[in-house]
Amino acid sequence: MKLTIPKIVLGLAALCSSPAFAQDVTLLNVSYDPTRELYKEFNAAFAKYWKGKTGQTVAINQSHGGSGKQARAVIDGLEADIVTLALAYDIDEIATRSRLIAPGWQKELPNNSTPYTSTIVFVVRQGNPKNIRDWDDLVKPGVSVITPNPKTSGGARWNYLAARGYALKKYGSEEKAREFLKQLFANVPVLDSGARGSTTTFAKNGQGDVFISWENEAYLIQNEFGAGKFQIINPSISILAEPPVTVVDKTAERRGTKKIAEEYLKYLYSDEGQRIAGKHHYRPSNPAIAGQFPFPQIKLFTIAELFGGWASAQKTFFADGGEFDQIYKRK
Numbered sequence: 001m002k003l004t005i006p007k008i009v010l011g012l013a014a015l016c017s018s019p020a021f022a023q024d025v026t027l028l029n030v031s032y033d034p035t036r037e038l039y040k041e042f043n044a045a046f047a048k049y050w051k052g053k054t055g056q057t058v059a060i061n062q063s064h065g066g067s068g069k070q071a072r073a074v075i076d077g078l079e080a081d082i083v084t085l086a087l088a089y090d091i092d093e094i095a096t097r098s099r100l101i102a103p104g105w106q107k108e109l110p111n112n113s114t115p116y117t118s119t120i121v122f123v124v125r126q127g128n129p130k131n132i133r134d135w136d137d138l139v140k141p142g143v144s145v146i147t148p149n150p151k152t153s154g155g156a157r158w159n160y161l162a163a164r165g166y167a168l169k170k171y172g173s174e175e176k177a178r179e180f181l182k183q184l185f186a187n188v189p190v191l192d193s194g195a196r197g198s199t200t201t202f203a204k205n206g207q208g209d210v211f212i213s214w215e216n217e218a219y220l221i222q223n224e225f226g227a228g229k230f231q232i233i234n235p236s237i238s239i240l241a242e243p244p245v246t247v248v249d250k251t252a253e254r255r256g257t258k259k260i261a262e263e264y265l266k267y268l269y270s271d272e273g274q275r276i277a278g279k280h281h282y283r284p285s286n287p288a289i290a291g292q293f294p295f296p297q298i299k300l301f302t303i304a305e306l307f308g309g310w311a312s313a314q315k316t317f318f319a320d321g322g323e324f325d326q327i328y329k330r331k
Contacts, residue, residue: 024057027257027264030080032067032154032243033196034217038280039084045276046267050260058260066194067154074098074248081252081261084245086154088112089310091246105246115268116282118241119298120162122233123202123211123218130209134236135166138210139183146208148198149191150318154243156195157318159212162239164317165306169237182327203230214241215295216281240300 031039043060050058063070063078067086074080075098085091088106095101106112124132130143138145148156160181167180189207192198195217202211203221210233213221218232245265252258267273274289284290307313317323 024059025257025260027058027060027081027261028063028079029060029082029084029264030063030070030074030078031084032070032086033064033194034155034199034214034220035084035243036062036064036196037220038216038277038282041280042268042273042276045272046264049267049272050263056260060264064194064196066148066152066156068157069152069193074100079251079255080248081255081257082245082247082264084243086241086243087157087310088242088244089314090154091244092310094248100248100250101246102249106244108246109265110269111285112242113244113246113265114242115245115265115273115285116243116277117285118215118243118282119238119300120159120235120241121213121215121218121238121298122235123213123221124209124231124233126229126231128231128233132210132233135163135180135184136170138163138187138212139180140187143187143210144189144208145184145187145210145212146198146202147188147191147212148195149193150324152193153195153198155214155217155241156191157313158214158239158241160317160324161303161307161313162235163212165239165301166235166237168306169301178323178327181323185324185328215283219281234296234298237299237301240302242303 029039039062047058047060050056067090070085071090071093074083074094083091083094091101091105095103095105122132124130131137137143147159150156150160163184164177164181167177171177171180190201192201195214198211199217199221202208203225221230222232245268247258247261247265249258252261271289274284274286278284278289278293283295303309303313315322
């Protein structure tokens with residue numbers, strides 16, 4: 001016997017299956033310290049875009065801290081759907097130690113899954129009383145340098161390698177570069193666990209003569225703490241800092257969020273996502289969008305060029321017993 005379903009029931013079924021009645025979803029993006037402002041605006045933009053496209057309401061929660069510390073938190077059980085960390089090594093650690101991220105994650109998105117880049121610059125107090133112009137000025141007696149701890153902060157590792165690359169290029173030997181870093185860290189009075197903590201130490205608490213900083217964080221300091229209090233100094237040479245992003249595959253699969261997590265990261269490469277990155281002083285990977293922002297021209301080298309990539313650099317400089325442990329005298 002053929003059953004006849006009333007039209008009103010069919011109408012209700014259609015309504016309940018429409019995008020407007022899609023189940024709400026929550027994502028967790030585990031990121032590094034200086035991206036708070038970037039992702040606050042980006043998350044709102046993505047939520048609006050996704051609502052318009054699918055009818056689904058998405059809320060994105062954020063977790064911030066030193067990049068290495070954040071990677072360890074995910075390994076230890078922090079249920080991230082997405083990680084947007086300061087360097088590829090930290091994501092590789094999650095992939096290797098927890099198996100939550102699929103091998104080959106860097107090939108999932110353009111530019112080795114790096115939607116924006118940055119570099120390392122200096123922030124000094126207005127008037128530049130210690131006349132800081134380049135890396136050599138950071139090892140002079142009486143100059144107090146603020147930088148976070150390379151053992152916990154991705155930004156600090158970029159800082160270290162930027163300084164070491166300068167010394168290697170200028171002085172021409174590993175021994176002299178190592179001595180240069182030893183002198184630099186002798187001028188560091190305190191090591192915060194992350195870049196934002198060092199921003200507070202320098203800009204809010206008034207410690208130090210110069211802050212070695214992400215470029216985007218340097219501009220944030222100028223904007224947040226008032227015009228005329230700080231200056232940005234671009235060194236003669238620095239490093240191309242490449243903070244990558246990826247989905248935490250197994251967590252997102254288990255939570256049923258993998259598709260939307262993938263779309264969230266793809267949206268970072270959209271014109272709107274790229275403009276938001278540029279607005280917050282990250283260098284967009286899209287040249288057409290990057291050209292809309294007046295980034296200074298700084299001679300940049302890559303980690304692959306001078307240090308053989310992150311696996312080699314981590315082992316040599318930042319692993320337990322590595323160069324940093326050998327040169328840094330804890331205060």
